[in-house]
Amino acid sequence: MSTARSEIMGRLKAVLDKSHNPTVRLSTADQRIKDLPPALIPERGRADGPARTAKFVDEAEFAVAEVVKLTTLSQVPKALIKVLADAGTSKLKATPHGDLQTLDWSGIDVAFGRGEGSDLVGLSVAYAGVAETGTLVLRSAANSPTTLNFLPDVHVVVLHSALIEANYEAVWARLRSEGKGLPRTVNWITGPSRTADIEQTILLGAHGPRKLIILLIDEDS
Amino acid sequence: MSQKPYHDDPQCHDFQKGAKRALDDVGLQAQLARTLKDGFQKKRAKAKARLPEYDALRDRARDIKAHTLENLDAYLERFEAEVIKAGGQVHWARDGEHACDIILDICTSVGAKTVTKGKSMLTEEIGLNTHLMKHGVEPVETDLGEYIIQLRDEPPSHIIAPAFHISKEQVADTFREHHPHLNAARDLSEPTSLLTEARSELRAKFIAADVGITGANVLVAETGSALIVTNEGNGDLTQSLPPVHIAVSSIEKVVPTLDDADTILRLLARTATGQDMTVYTTFFTGTKRSGDRDGPDQFHLVLLDNGRSELLGGPLHDVLSCIRCGACINHCPIFSVVSGHAYGWVYPGPIGSVLTPHFVGVEEAHLLPNACTMCGRCEEVCPVHIPLPDLLRTWRGRAFDAGKPGGLQGLGLKIWAALAKRPALYRLALRPVVALMRALGKKRGAFKWFVGAEGWTRTRDLPTPQGGTFQDRYKGGER
Numbered sequence: 001m002s003t004a005r006s007e008i009m010g011r012l013k014a015v016l017d018k019s020h021n022p023t024v025r026l027s028t029a030d031q032r033i034k035d036l037p038p039a040l041i042p043e044r045g046r047a048d049g050p051a052r053t054a055k056f057v058d059e060a061e062f063a064v065a066e067v068v069k070l071t072t073l074s075q076v077p078k079a080l081i082k083v084l085a086d087a088g089t090s091k092l093k094a095t096p097h098g099d100l101q102t103l104d105w106s107g108i109d110v111a112f113g114r115g116e117g118s119d120l121v122g123l124s125v126a127y128a129g130v131a132e133t134g135t136l137v138l139r140s141a142a143n144s145p146t147t148l149n150f151l152p153d154v155h156v157v158v159l160h161s162a163l164i165e166a167n168y169e170a171v172w173a174r175l176r177s178e179g180k181g182l183p184r185t186v187n188w189i190t191g192p193s194r195t196a197d198i199e200q201t202i203l204l205g206a207h208g209p210r211k212l213i214i215l216l217i218d219e220d221s
Numbered sequence: 222m223s224q225k226p227y228h229d230d231p232q233c234h235d236f237q238k239g240a241k242r243a244l245d246d247v248g249l250q251a252q253l254a255r256t257l258k259d260g261f262q263k264k265r266a267k268a269k270a271r272l273p274e275y276d277a278l279r280d281r282a283r284d285i286k287a288h289t290l291e292n293l294d295a296y297l298e299r300f301e302a303e304v305i306k307a308g309g310q311v312h313w314a315r316d317g318e319h320a321c322d323i324i325l326d327i328c329t330s331v332g333a334k335t336v337t338k339g340k341s342m343l344t345e346e347i348g349l350n351t352h353l354m355k356h357g358v359e360p361v362e363t364d365l366g367e368y369i370i371q372l373r374d375e376p377p378s379h380i381i382a383p384a385f386h387i388s389k390e391q392v393a394d395t396f397r398e399h400h401p402h403l404n405a406a407r408d409l410s411e412p413t414s415l416l417t418e419a420r421s422e423l424r425a426k427f428i429a430a431d432v433g434i435t436g437a438n439v440l441v442a443e444t445g446s447a448l449i450v451t452n453e454g455n456g457d458l459t460q461s462l463p464p465v466h467i468a469v470s471s472i473e474k475v476v477p478t479l480d481d482a483d484t485i486l487r488l489l490a491r492t493a494t495g496q497d498m499t500v501y502t503t504f505f506t507g508t509k510r511s512g513d514r515d516g517p518d519q520f521h522l523v524l525l526d527n528g529r530s531e532l533l534g535g536p537l538h539d540v541l542s543c544i545r546c547g548a549c550i551n552h553c554p555i556f557s558v559v560s561g562h563a564y565g566w567v568y569p570g571p572i573g574s575v576l577t578p579h580f581v582g583v584e585e586a587h588l589l590p591n592a593c594t595m596c597g598r599c600e601e602v603c604p605v606h607i608p609l610p611d612l613l614r615t616w617r618g619r620a621f622d623a624g625k626p627g628g629l630q631g632l633g634l635k636i637w638a639a640l641a642k643r644p645a646l647y648r649l650a651l652r653p654v655v656a657l658m659r660a661l662g663k664k665r666g667a668f669k670w671f672v673g674a675e676g677w678t679r680t681r682d683l684p685t686p687q688g689g690t691f692q693d694r695y696k697g698g699e700r
Contacts, residue, residue: 005313015534029295042274114514133498142512188502197366198412208454
């Protein structure tokens with residue numbers, strides 16, 4: 001153990017021991033982490049059923065994301081054709097996700113892999129959506145590289161409406177239930193990259209994508 | 222007027238000079254009015270209006286912070302164990318110098334030449350950039366605001382908007398000077414062209430960097446995760462491209478669970494910039510996992526104390542709950558005219574006036590807690606209910622005990638105190654002064670100048686007393 005650690009901990013314990021003994025503190029902390037006392041979830045984070053999807057769309061658009069509604073995954077390549085044309089490229093960098101690799105990509109120059117500095121359009125698959133603020137949740141994995149979320153000029157994200165949760169806590173609950181701990185990176189993405197650092201004028205596309213397009217696959221609609 | 226970065230060389234003793242400089246700067250005053258009143262204040266109010274539970278969430282956040290601090294050692298132990306379990310390393314740093322050494326050692330161990338940096342006030346607090354440069358490692362700030370002030374060799378003037386005091390014309394001049402390889406005739410008149418240039422300059426740096434350094438807004442004991450919030454995506458590239466990621470955080474940033482982090486996040490952006498959520502909120506836990514195609518092979522979390530453990534349980538305890546949203550700064554009437562550099566150290570505004578004397582000493586910083594009207598707006602807007610005016614008052618007391626203020630102001634206070642303790646003498650002394658002032662100022666109703674009151678009359682009139690002394694009028698039955 002480093003001496004700095006014992007010095008710092010020593011100072012903390014000297015104060016904290018006055019109120020509770022160290023064993024009580026440890027069990028209090030353990031218990032609180034185990035118990036997960038319910039957070040205060042605001043009304044906007046409690047939408048259910050079709051209202052939840054509608055809330056997600058409203059909030060995502062409020063954050064300046066574009067939402068394109070599709071009914072099946074197979075419509076994804078077609079939706080990309082327009083996005084690529086708008087971006088002036090035929091090249092697509094897609095996340096190496098099994099669902100995407102089996103689609104019919106004819107007419108599109110698709111490569112699967114991590115993000116690179118020269119990527120103009122990137123395609124990812126969301127782990128979840130959060131209706132509360134129109135937030136996408138992406139997690140790092142072999143089939144979901146993080147760099148693809150930040151390097152392309154235009155970031156396109158596939159989201160299945162069944163994966164939209166009402167609030168952030170529900171996403172954590174899902175991750176916990178998988179029992180694998182947290183991946184290296186969990187990205188919450190709410191709208192496209194922006195900055196207000198020059199005279200507080202909001203400009204889109206600072207270092208990350210200038211455009212965020214959500215392909216919302218709503219199989220029930 | 223710019224100022225050199227000052228982590229090792231605080232300029233707090235010159236607060237009055239800095240304030241005067243800011244007040245005389247017409248451009249800066251316009252920038253302040255636009256950024257604060259019409260910008261941050263309105264945006265926060267709107268975001269708050271969109272969330273009816275805002276105040277209830279503030280109570281929750283305060284309680285989470287209070288609970289964590291009561292059991293801080295236990296949560297830090299759990300946090301550390303989880304980071305290690307996820308393949309990361311935790312380095313405990315007793316002070317700024319120690320933290321700088323740890324970070325430099327990590328950089329040296331991998332032969333790093335350049336490091337990219339996400340925005341981190343903590344690295345400003347410890348003077349990391351100077352330390353790295355001194356030892357041949359080039360730090361590249363990637364947040365646009367931080368990049369601009371790094372090129373200009375200035376300190377940040379605000380904790381969340383470090384370059385808000387700089388006009389777009391000044392940014393254009395800075396870019397022309399520092400990007401000499403680009404066409405000199407290019408048009409840089411619009412913010413968009415400035416942004417495009419910075420983006421392409423920094424893109425190459427991101428990809429070339431050997432190490433990425435970020436801060437961490439919150440640490441999560443449950444999972445050993447840390448998180449950052451950015452709007453640009455710079456902190457996220459900083460931590461996903463280089464093979465080594467160093468996150469610098471401090472001991473009071475820990476919360477028990479991911480759900481507790483959510484509560485903080487529901488308040489942070491709304492209070493800071495008026496966004497319901499920042500564009501990118503990134504949780505990072507340990508190193509890249511087997512099969513991952515990107516992410517760092519090494520993850521180091523530097524856990525800084527730098528005097529924070531001494532605040533625990535003391536009169537300034539509550540400042541440890543701060544989530545660094547900047548709301549107190551955005552709503553402070555003093556900051557709104559003197560701006561950030563006048564405070565002379567890393568953290569400006571009310572939060573700075575509480576933190577700075579602790580870091581640089583009351584001798585240097587005694588003017589800061591006094592640069593306050595006690596209007597209470599900082600406490601009113603604080604998302605975790607920190608009683609900032611009380612904490613400032615604590616510092617005023619300490620400054621007084623340390624013999625500050627000195628000189629004439631001290632003598633004046635001593636004379637006043639001697640009189641105030643003797644009511645009869647006080648009345649006797651005041652009566653002729655009031656009578657004289659009435660006689661002299663009757664015609665105009667106010668003085669443009671009065672002996673001994675130059676500090677007041679330099680910027681405003683001193684009204685003529687309307688009757689006798691307060692005590693005489695009270696005794697005479699006036700209510």
